[in-house]
Amino acid sequence: MKRIAESTVRRLSLYLRFLEEFEGRGIATVSSDELAARGGTTSAQVRKDLSFFGSFGKRGLGYSVPELASRLREILGLGKDWRVIIVGAGKIGAALAQYRGFRQRGFHIVAVYDTDPQKIGKKIDGFLVRDLAKLEPDNRSQPADIAVITVPAESAQQVADLTTRAGLRAIMNFAPVQLQVPDTVALKTVNMAMELEGLSFALTNME
Amino acid sequence: MKRIAESTVRRLSLYLRFLEEFEGRGIATVSSDELAARGGTTSAQVRKDLSFFGSFGKRGLGYSVPELASRLREILGLGKDWRVIIVGAGKIGAALAQYRGFRQRGFHIVAVYDTDPQKIGKKIDGFLVRDLAKLEPDNRSQPADIAVITVPAESAQQVADLTTRAGLRAIMNFAPVQLQVPDTVALKTVNMAMELEGLSFALTNME
DNA sequence: TTAACCTTGTGAATCAATTCACAAGACGTC
């Protein structure tokens, strides 16, 4: 398959959210124009994005809402039950552990890890905090797919190395560092500092 | 000034982080090549990014670390003390309220708001939770610049309208919705669901 | 002062993403 741009995937995800809203409201069909208006893009963009994966619409009519939603779920791999671990039982880790958005989309948190002996053995939001040293054996018996890293910047690379070695194939990184991972591991970084500086730049350079 | 691409601003922010690390280690000069290697890009990209704002290097030698760092801080508008409010005193709001990265870069949290009577008047991480209804008058007397929105998806747009009306000029949105704001307001959205779906897509489409 | 060596800054070339524009279908109506 042709390489798909990251921006395309983000938009598919956005379209899916709108479709689910329409589904809830019982709307049966939708045009690329309506989807575009909702997502702040153009109808041509919507059609081009979808065209990478097939043709799902009916000329003159638009797209069937439930059908397109189901196709997008399939494309995005949301049929499966992804197994997620959280490494770092601090405030952000705890906030994520109770975030409903995970489960809603088939992302199941199967364990929370930390290295702090004060935290290991305690429960946060119903999750027992486990010793990070146990990650590798744990993952051998009960393999997880995605690691969410919420440790301080200094230890994030070590943790990434560890989860990679343990066989996890994706990382969602909240530490403000650029992680190095082999290209067999999918990586997304959410860097608050960078976003804030983007706002700061915009504020300073707005007329 | 020519419009600067968002990707350029993100990279500047990244370069600054590396420069600060070098500054800490007492390294005096750095070449575009070294900066590029660190940031996973190319030296031409680094030089092009900087060239939008001036020429800061010395041919044959590279860039002075402290000088370039200071120029980048200026470009990104990090000299000023930005005033930040957090709207939504839930788990994510609380996690952000105590996040050290804010203050470190000159972002000062000046207030936390919520609408829940259970929360109003209580303290979280040393911040008194105030009634959102008071935002507009508050902001008239003590204007803030940036609103961090951590309320549920359903009320995020209302809150964005409110902060805009109250005169705040930037929004950092953690609610999983696409906000509509006038283009006098700078907006960044961090959408966990979208990032997760990006990983899910990558995992399903990796050979 | 000269020569050998670096590294910047930047037009030109390439590569990638978005938008345009229109033929091809599908539906509804008379």
Add this chain to the structure above:
DNA sequence: GACGTCTTGTGAATTGATTCACAAGGTTAA
């Protein structure tokens, strides 16, 4: 079943971002 109206799917054109490639300047050492 022919006509008018929609809206898709997609090559072609355009716009935007990245990479190439090299002249121009600066540094170091003899």
